[in-house]
Amino acid sequence: MRFITASCAAMALCVAAPVLAEAVSFVAEAPAPARDVAMLRSLAIGRIGGQDGMQLSMAIERALARPGADGRPHFDVMAGRRGGEAADATLEGFISSDVQTTRVKLQRNRCIEGTESDCKKRGNVELDCRRRIIALRAELRVAGGDDGRVLWSEAMPQREQADHCPGDAAQMPGEEDRVRALIGTIANVVRDDLTPSAERVSIRFREGRKGMDKAIGDRFKANIRLTQRDLAASCAEFDAIDQALPNHPSVVFNRALCAEAADDLEAARDLYVAMQAIEPRAGDVREAIARVQNTMAARADAALREQQG
CATH class of the missing domain: 3.30.160 (Double Stranded RNA Binding Domain)
Structure with a gap:
């Protein structure tokens, strides 16, 4: 279902609301x-x-x-x-x-x-x-x-x-x-x-732990479960895990997804681009970059249209 684009404040839809196990939902826009x-x-x-x-x-x-x-x-x-x-x-x-x-x-x-x-x-x-x-x-x-x-x-x-x-x-x-x-x-x-369009999407967090030692892997697994109870705390923990294990694909992707769900689109775009350098052929990363860029373009158009009266 497609909706006319509006600002997050007007739609009151940009607050992330988990709807599936290990997933987060938010509004994606397109010009x-x-x-x-x-x-x-x-x-x-x-x-x-x-x-x-x-x-x-x-x-x-x-x-x-x-x-x-x-x-x-x-x-x-x-x-x-x-x-x-x-x-x-x-x-x-x-x-x-x-x-x-x-x-x-x-x-x-x-x-x-x-x-x-x-x-x-x-x-x-x-x-x-x-x-x-x-x-x-x-x-x-x-x-x-x-x-x-x-x-x-x-x-x-x-x-x-x-x-x-x-x-x-x-x-x-x-x-x-x-x-x-x-x-x-x-x-x-x-x-x-x-x-323009806006639709609610639900994106799963990555759960792959390949390349993690047992301690980090257990910590990461527990944090995936936390996404459904306390998303903000879980996203902060992904940042902490990244400090302990930099540039792990699952961690970088999940940090980008957290930023996107929090409506920090520039940070999300930068993290997804960094993720693409790690996994150049990953389809979900290409889709995420396009999704964020579309949302940014739609909001820029909406702001310009508002300025023009």
Whole structure:
């Protein structure tokens, strides 16, 4: 689930809260893919052509108007031509739709000896079935400013196939319901592109003790358990263990994770970078560096947007 980015103070989510054994949870943020649009204050939903254009327009309005984690929408969302004149930018486009239903031969497991209530033998049989393909394609763009410069432009196709054979327990979903659902998916993708995100993640502490002597290993193991009872004390103990055994991969990673959970992002980034020098190919370290850098970038954008008013 994605949430609109907000400051830690506004979200009240950045206080670490362990949710799994030997893990810690916190909020990771990311800037919007369409940064030029995300930096705007207001956005009008203009005309979206096509048979389903109005439905898509309203779905996008609802998606963008949903409150973020701070309780507010990212944009001041406006509708129609009047809004387009006052807004910083306007979203517009076209949606095409196509629904095809055909007959197909498909294999299904059926009773081939006896009855369904008293079946002696089952097997695959070929049946005359119905296949429905719904294909939508939205072409959307955001143009802003007095010069109408295009800030974002995307093609967003959606396709769904459904089959139904005689004897299937479930009926084929209604066409209108599925078109509405696919339009909702497009609207959510638009929101994901145009707004920053924040989501709660849960990251496990490293538990590997290879290279530790017994005394340090026992101390480290006990401290891993402490993370779930007293995170602050456990993180201080990781620092102390690092003094006794410098540059051990598990200790360095856990110190970085502690800093990230405490929202000390610069310290977390530096420790993860140091960790990468120890284990250059570690996937969790690459992910952690990207996660911290994304959060820092999202907060920098939020601060700049606030300054610009």
